[in-house]
Amino acid sequence: MAEVLLSTHGLKAGYGDFQALFGMDVALNRGEVLALIGANGAGKSTLLKAMTGLVRCQPDMVRFKGEPIGGQRPDRIARHGIAMVPEGRRLFRSLTVEENLVIGGERARKGAWTLERIYALFPILNERRKNPGTALSGGQQQMVAIGRALMANPEVILFDEISLGLAPVVIKDIYAALPAIVESGISAILVEQDVSRALAVSNRFACVQEGKVSLAGTPSQFSRAEITAAYFGT
Ligand code: ATP
Numbered sequence: 001m002a003e004v005l006l007s008t009h010g011l012k013a014g015y016g017d018f019q020a021l022f023g024m025d026v027a028l029n030r031g032e033v034l035a036l037i038g039a040n041g042a043g044k045s046t047l048l049k050a051m052t053g054l055v056r057c058q059p060d061m062v063r064f065k066g067e068p069i070g071g072q073r074p075d076r077i078a079r080h081g082i083a084m085v086p087e088g089r090r091l092f093r094s095l096t097v098e099e100n101l102v103i104g105g106e107r108a109r110k111g112a113w114t115l116e117r118i119y120a121l122f123p124i125l126n127e128r129r130k131n132p133g134t135a136l137s138g139g140q141q142q143m144v145a146i147g148r149a150l151m152a153n154p155e156v157i158l159f160d161e162i163s164l165g166l167a168p169v170v171i172k173d174i175y176a177a178l179p180a181i182v183e184s185g186i187s188a189i190l191v192e193q194d195v196s197r198a199l200a201v202s203n204r205f206a207c208v209q210e211g212k213v214s215l216a217g218t219p220s221q222f223s224r225a226e227i228t229a230a231y232f233g234t
């Protein structure tokens with residue numbers, strides 16, 4: 001049996017009086033890539049935010065290795081070994097590439113991922129390492145955001161909208177890095193607008209619709225028509 005690393009259990013969460021998630025059950029097994037697909041506003045980002053402490057929920061609603069972590073502060077959740085590559089990258093634009101990467105490793109667990117290894121994964125970052133965050137293309141910023149998460153040597157990385165707004169050639173480079181990340185022992189949840197791309201690289205998927213999981217399984221288990229119906233709620 002696969003070990004469940006990170007899971008949600010009847011997760012309900014929202015923003016003030018607005019409820020966005022209505023009892024979500026999702027599980028990420030060790031060593032796998034789980035794709036989260038679903039239309040705009042379905043609740044994918046809110047799910048990741050609840051997993052990383054950016055949105056409040058009950059302790060038992062999010063578990064890491066079976067232990068309740070729901071509602072813990074983001075820094076405490078990060079110390080468990082859960083890192084996020086947020087939508088919009090959120091780099092420190094006044095800092096250089098290297099300074100942004102080093103920040104990701106501060107107070108982090110030691111492990112296989114070092115500056116050198118990240119530069120080997122994304123050689124363009126080595127060339128640009130003294131450049132400020134402002135001088136980077138969107139794709140290069142995404143590489144820095146991924147590198148920053150890797151510097152924490154996490155067990156899990158949550159990628160929110162990994163390819164949104166990036167040119168196709170850059171998306172290819174970003175996706176080319178995924179196997180090395182997974183082979184290093186990191187499990188991943190991938191939020192991706194491009195359903196075909198997401199399904200092509202994931203072991204399992206969960207389709208989110210109006211704050212609930214409408215379909216979950218392996219990509220080969222369902223036809224495209226069934227997945228599309230779950231996506232649109234038809
Ligand atoms: P998208 O691809 O558009 O980011 P999503 O599936 O990630 O979609 P969420 O961002 O999780 O969806 O949004 C779920 C619901 O919560 C939506 O109705 C959205 O309008 C609402 N929402 C998201 N962020 C906030 C916020 N900060 N305050 C209030 N409501 C929010």
